[in-house]
Amino acid sequence: MTFHAPEISKRQNNRATYAAFTTHIERLCRTDPGARAALRAGLRRDLDHPRTRPMHRLLTPRLPDGCDDTTAQAHYTVASLIAAQPRHAFAPDQKDDEDTADEHATAENQAPNEEGGPAKEAAPPGPTPYGTSFGAALGNAVTAKGKPMRMSAAESRINLLTRQSLRGIHLHLPAAVNQVRTTGIVIDWGQLLADLVDWQYQPGRVSRRWLQDFYRITAGADQD
Template sequence: MTFQTPEASKHTSNRAAYAAFTADIERLCRTDPGSRAALRAGLRRDLNHPRTRAMHRLLTHRLPEGCDDKTAQAHYTVAALIAAQPRHAFAPDQEDDENTADEPGTMETPIPRKDGLDEEGIPPEPMPYGPSFGATLGHAVVAKGASMRMSAAESRINLLTRQSLRGIHLHLPGAVNQVRTTSATIAWGQLLADLVDWPYQSGRISRRWLQDFYRLTASADQD
C-alpha cells in the first residue's frame, strides 16, 4: 500500500481547496451580479484599499483558516480577475450539473511527471491540476482565429516573470485581458496556487511559466 507523505498530502489538500474556491467564485459571479461588481472593484487593489471593503463580506469566510495577508491577497486578486470577465463568460450553460458532478471520470486528470528530482536536486512539484499562466499565454499565441502576436505575448511573459509580489498582482489584469481576446482558457485554480507560492518560489514558478510558454510557441511564426 502506498501512503502519501505529509507534504504531498498537504499539497493535495491545497489543490482541492484552490479549485473549490475558484469554482465557488465563478458560481457566485454567475448568480449574483451585485457580488460580481463588488469583487470586480477590487482589481489591482490591496487588502486595505477602501474599494476592497465590500469584498471582505464575500471572501473572508471563503479564505483558508488562519491564512496570512499574502495568501489572502492571492485569493482576492484571483476573485477580482474572475469577476472582471465579460458578462457572457458567466452564461447559464456553465452551471454545474449537480447530478454528474460527483460521478467517476468527471474530475480533471492530473498531468503525470516524467522525472524524479529536478536539475537542482529538488523533489518534483506537486502535479498541476491545470496549465500554468505561461502555458495559457502560449495557447493564446497558437490559438486558431483571434490570437496574440508572439512578440506581444513574449513581452508580457517576460514582464510578469520579473515581478515582485506586488508587481505580479498589478500586472496580471492586463495580461488576463489580452488572453481573453483569444480562445485560450485560464486555469484559475493553478493561477491561485502560483500566486500563493509567489512570495517563496517566484523563481521556480517564473521558470515553469517561461518553459511552458516557449514549449508551446516553439513552432509559432516570429513576427
C-alpha cells in the same frame, strides 16, 4: 527536481482547495450581479483599500483558516480577475450547475482507472503537483485558432510578468489575463491562485515554470 510523495499530496490537496474557491467565485459571479460588481471593484487594489471593503463579506468565509495577508491578497486578486471577465463569460449555458460539475469531476478522477479508457494526452505519468500555469495559458493564446495572440506580444508579456515582485505581479496580471481571454483560452484559476500564494516564497520556481510552459507550447509557433 524530484517531488516526494508527501509534497505532491500536499500540493494536490491545496489545488483542490483553490479550485473549490475559484469555482465558488465563478458561480457567485454568474448568479449574483451585485457580488460580481463588488469583486470586480477590487482589481489592482490591496486588502485595506476602501473599494475592497465589500469583498470582505464575500470572501472571508472562504479564506483558509489563519491565512496571512499575502495569501488573502492572492485570493482577493483572483476573485477580482474572475469577476472582471466579460458578462457573457458567466452565461448559464457556459457553466454546468453544481451537481453536473461534481459529476464531471468524479468522472475525470475515475477515468485513468477505467480499463481500456482513453489516456489524457497532456497527463504526465504518475501524480503531478501542478495544474496548467498562466505561462501555458499565454502559450496557448499564441497557438489559438481564430485570433491568436502575437508571439512577440506574448513573449514580452511573459517576460514582464516573470520579473515582477509580489506587488508587481498583482498589478500586471489583469492586462495579461485580458489578452489571453480575447483569444478564447480558458485560464486555470485554481492554479493561478496557487502560484500567487507561492510567489512570496518561491518566485523563481513559479517564474521558471511559467517560462518553460510558455516556450514548450510555442516552440513551433511562427515568430513575428
